[in-house]
Amino acid sequence: LGLGSEHPRGVTWRELGLADSWSHGAKEMGDLGICPQLAYVIPSCLPFNQLPDSLAQKFSGQKRKVPTRISSPGCLKFPGQVPWSSHSCNSLGAWSSMSDLPVMIRTALVFLMGLSSSLGFNLDTEELTTFHMDGAGFGHSVVQYANSWVVVGAPHEIKAANQTGGLYQCAYRSGTCEPIHLQVPPEAVNMSLGLSLATAANPFRLLACGPTVHHACRENMFLTGFCFLLGSTSRQIQRLPATLQECPRQEQDIAFLIDGSGSISSNNFVKMLSFVTAVMSQFQRPSTQFSLMQFSNKFWTHFTFNDFMHHSNPLSLLNSVHQLGGATYTATAIRKVINQLLSASTGARKNATKILIVITDGKKEGDPLNYEDVIPTAEAAGIIRYAIGVGLAFQRTHSWKELNAIASKPSLEYIFKVENFDALRDIQNQLKEKIFAIEGTEITSSSSFELEMSQEGFSAVFTPDGPVLGAVGSFSWSGGAFLYPPYVSPTFINMSQENVDMKDSYLGYSTELALWKGVQSLVLGAPRHQHTGKVIMFTQESRQWRPKAEVTGTQIGSYFGASLCSVDVDRDGSTDLVLIGAPHYYEQTQGGRVSVCPLPRGRSRWRCEAILRGVQGHPWGRFGAALTVLGDVNEDRLTDVVIGAPGEEENRGAVYLFHGASGSSISPSHSQRITGSQFSPRLQYFGQSLSGGQDLTQDGLVDLAVGVQGHVLLLRTRPILRVWVNIDFTPAEITRSVFECQEQVVSVQTLSDAAVCLYIYASPKNQFGGLQSSVTFDLTLDPGRRNPRAIFEETKTRTLTRVRILGLDQHCEAVRLLLPACVEDSVTPVILRLNFTLVGEPMPSFRNLRPMLAADTQRYFTASLPFEKNCGADHICQDDLSISFGFSGLKTLVVGSTLELNGEVIVRNDGEDSYGTTVTFFYPAGLSYRCVAEGQKQLQPRSLGLTCDSVLTRSQSTWSTRCSISHLIFRGGTEITFLTIFDVSPKAVLGDRLLLTANVSSENNTPRTSKTTFQMELPVKYAVYTVISSHEQSTKYLNFSASEEGESSVVEHRYQVNNLGQRDLPVSINFWVPVELNGAAVWVEAEVSSPQNPPIQCSSERMVPSEYDFLTHIQKKPVLDCSVADCLRFRCDIPTFGIQEELNFILKGNLSFSWVSQTLQKKVLVVSMAEITFDTSVYSQLPGQEAFMKAQTKTVVEKYEVHNPIPLIVGSSVGGLLLLALITAILYKVGFFKRQYKEMIEEANEQIASEKGTADPQVAQ
Structure with missing residues (x-):
C-alpha cells in the first residue's frame, strides 16, 4: 500500500504509523x-x-x-x-488569625505539588538511540519486546523471489539490529512480513504477520495471510493459520442449450460445436460436469450429466451431434432443460451450482410458450443463465429484449453478443472467467467473496483466550477477526448475525483488547463503514462473540477506527477508555484527531467524551494514525499516552505526549511535542509507528520507540526529581525591641536568621545514583509591597539570588534579615518568598541523560516572620472593646430628602492590645455604604491612618459592611472616632423606623459582651413633591348691568394636580366654593368633575362662614370667599397618586348677580380654593415646597351703568357745522380762494417781448 492509500483490497496493505500527541492540562490533586x-x-x-x-x-x-x-x-x-x-x-x-498559631512553631513546611506547567519535558530529545536498516519499509511497524528488544517490521523488503517482508530485533546496548529468521513456507508468496506486530507478556510472546499472501486458485489470485508466533528467545513457536485455505471446489453442473434451427448454416453449426468443445476443455472433472441439448421445433438430448461423468472421453460425445433444422422454440427448450437435464434423474447434483448456457442466432418463432412462462421456474431453481446471441439479428430491439429475458440479472453481466459464429472464440475466456468466479464462491453473485481476500493478520492483538488476527477482506471486505484459542479450531468474529450492512467496512483494520473487572472485550475498527468509520466492541455471550457497543465516526473519509488504543488510566487493571484515531479527519488547520471514549457501563450507549488534536497549521498531519500507551512518565500514578502525526511538517512527522488526567481521562492538551526535524531534516514520517511501556534501557524508566521511514528512534524518559522545602526563622518572631520606635530614628537592626532548606529526592524505582542538578534560589522580602520592611544583609536590598549544584539529600542556605528603619505595620508578618529553578545535570554513565523537576512542582512559595505581640506574660492578648454611635443630631430620616446618613462611631479599647480590629455594620438594603472619615477626637499615640475596606455581603434583606480599623495594632487605653457615611436611596423602603446595628471584634478572640454591640433606631418618613395650581382656562371676568341683576352666568374654575416626586402615595384633593351670601345664592348648581378615566369620585358638605359681618369685611377687601359666604366643600380621595402623574379637576356652576348689590360694591372677586392633603405621619412634602400644596382661582364680577347717546350725538353734529362755516369765511377774507395763474402768464409774456426788442438792431448792422 502506497502512502495515502486507504484500500487493502488486492495486493495492497495498510499504511501504518501516523500519530500525534497531546499535552497534559492542569490535574486535579488531592487536598x-x-x-x-x-x-x-x-x-x-x-x-x-x-x-x-x-x-x-x-x-x-x-x-x-x-x-x-x-x-x-x-x-x-x-x-x-x-x-x-x-x-x-x-x-x-489553616488558622484564621495569628493568635491561633502556637508561638513556638514558625516553620514553613510546604510540599511543592502545584498545578503550574513545567518547562521540562518528560521525553529526552538530546541523547537518543537510532536504529537503521536498508530493508524497504524498515520502521513501518515497531514493538517493544521482552524488556530487551525493539522488534521492527520491514514489509517492503524483498528477501527472495516471491518473498517480501523482513523482521528485525534491535538492542539498545549495541545500537544494532539483527534479522529474525523464520520458517517461512513456500506458499507464503509476497506476504509483506512485519506489516503488523503484536506482543504479550507473562510469558513474553511476539506475533509477526504478513497479511498479503498471494494465493492462486485457477485464474483467481486470492489474498490471505500468515502470522508467526515467537517466544521470548525469538524462536518460532507456531504459524497462524497452520496452512493456507484450499482453493474453493464448488461443484458446478453446466447445461448447454444450442440452437439447431434451419436459420443456422451447417458450417456455422460446426463452429458452435467447436466453441462448446473449447469451453468444456477448460474445466476438469469431477467438480464440473456438462450436458447438451439441441433445439429447434424439435428437441434432442445428446448427453446428460450421467453420460458425461461415466464416459472416458467426454469431449467425444460431441462427435455425434447433428443439426436438427426447423423453427426456433427457445422458451420450450429452456423448460425441457430445467425439467429433464438439470434434474437428479439425469445426474444433476443437489448442492452443485447449476448453470445454463443458451446459444441462439435469433428470436424464437412459432413457440407456444413465452419466456414469462419458464424463466420464473429457472429463478426458483437457482439456475444461473448465460445468453449468447450470434448474428446481426440481435442488433434489433426485439431480439435484444429476448436475450435480456433469458439471462440472469443483472443482464449485462450474463449476456454475450457476437456478430458471427467465428467470433465465438473471442468470448471463450470471458465466459470461462465468469464461471470461475462462480466456482470460487459459495454464493450466486460472481462479484462476492468469503475468505478468499481475507488478508488475515492485517492487525493483531493478544487476548487471554489466544491471539486475534484481523481479516479486513473477509466477505467482500466486510471484515472480521479470527480468534485462535489453544488446541481448538479458530473462531471467526464478525457482524454476520446482525442485520447491518458492513460491505466494504474493513472490520478488523485495527484490533484492541479491553478488560473490565476480569471480563474481556474485543474492540475492532471498521474505518470505511458507511464511509465515516465505526468501532465495535464484542463480548462473549454463551460462547458466542456478539457486538455489545459501537461508536460511529462523523466525517466521510476520516478513517475513524483506523487505530485503537485501550488505556487503563488509573492503573487498576481495568480498561478505562479507548482512544480511537481518525487520521484522515480534515479541518481547515488541523488534520486527524483522536476520540477519547470511556468504556460503556451496563447497557448505556458508547459515547466519546473528548477530542484530542494536534497543533494548528497541519491540515494533512494525519494525527492519530499511531497510538501507544507509554506508562506513567510524570509519576502522578496515571497512565500517559503518545500519539503520532507523521504527515505534519510536510511529512517529516511529529509525536505528542499526553498525560493521564483525574477522573480516568486524558488531558486535553499535550505536554510535549517532538518533531522529526529536531533530529534530521531528512527524516520522513516520524511517528508512523509507536511502541512504549517497557524499560529497554534498564534504567527503571519506560522508553518510547518511534518508527520513521527507514529508521527507528528510541527515546528515553527522564528521571523525575521532587523537592521538599523547609524554612526556619531564628528567632521565630521579631522582638518588640527591634521594631518599636518612639522616635523616627534610623538604625539598622537584625530581624532574624533564615535557613532555606531544599530536600531533593527521586523515585526509588529508577536505577540512577549520584543525580545532580543546578538549583537557583531567588529570595524576595515583602513581595508586592512598594517599600519592603526588611532587607538581606548580603545584598542590602529586598532580593537575593544564589546558584548551587546539589545532589540528592537536604541542603540549606543561611540568610540574615535586617530592619533598616522603624515600621508602621507591625501586625502583618514579613513575607519571605522563594522562587527556585532546578535544571538537571547530565549523567555520563547513562549517556548524558538529564533528570528533570516534576512537571507539577510549584516553584513559588512564601513563609512568614511575625512580629512579637504585647500581650503580657501569658502571651494572650485580652482586649476590652466597646462601640457606640449617633446620627449627629438627626431626628427623622426623610427618604428622598435626606440623601446621606452620617453615623458618628466611637470605638474604645480599655484592655490589652487588639489585633485585626474590625467594625461591622448591619443595615437595611435601602442604604449603601459610601466611605468613612476620620473624626476629631483621637486617643492614640500615633495617627491611625484610618483605612476602612468595605466588603458587602447580602443576607436576605439586610446588608453588612465590614471595616478594618486600619491595619495597625489598636493599643489598649485608646479611642477612635470616625464618621461612617451611607447613601440613602430615594426609592428606599425602610418601614417607619430604621434599625442600624454595629459590633466590634478582633482577632484576639475575646468573648463578646454587651459593649461590643450597639443598636439605634431612627424614625423614617418619605419625601413627596405634590403640586396643585390654577389653570389659565378658568373664567377670569364677568359683568352685568342693573337690568341683568336677576340673571346668572356659567363659570368654571379649573385646577391641575401633579406628583413630581419619586414615590406613589394616597392623597385627598379638597375644594371650597362660595354658594350663598346672606341668603342670596352665589354659585348655583356647583359641582366638581374630572376628565380622568375612570372618573374620580368626590363627596361634598356645606360649611358656614367664620365671619358673620360680611359687609364690614367686604368693605375692607372686596373678596367673596368662604370666610364670609356659605361654602360647599368637595373632597376627592385618590388611593394611589402615581409618580409623574397629572390630574385635572373642573369646578362648574352658574354664578348669580343678585347678591352683588348687598356688598355695596361695583366690583367683587369671587374666590374658590383647593388643597392637597396626605398622611403626614408617613409622608413629608419636600422642604420649601409646602406652598405648592394650595391654590386659588379668582373671577372678577363687575356691575356697569347704561347711558342715552342721542343728545350727545345731535349736539356734536351742530357744533361741527358751525365751526366749519366760520373757518370758511376767514379763508375767503384772506384771499385763499382767488386764482393767480392768469397774472403769472401775462407777466411771463411781457418779459419775453422786451427781451426780443433789444436784440433786433444788432442784427441789421
Missing part, C-alpha cells in the same frame, strides 16, 4: 488550596506514602515540626504553612 491572589497552589496536606523514609524519620523525630492537625487518615497538615499573610488560602485548613 489543595488555591490562592486567587497568587498564580500557584499550596498543598494543605501530604500523604505519608509520598514521603521518603529518610525525610519522614527526620520530621517525625523533631517535636517542633510534628503535624498538629490531621485532616484524613494518612494525610498530615503542618502548622508551618499558616503565616501566609493575605495570600493564605481558606482551603488550607
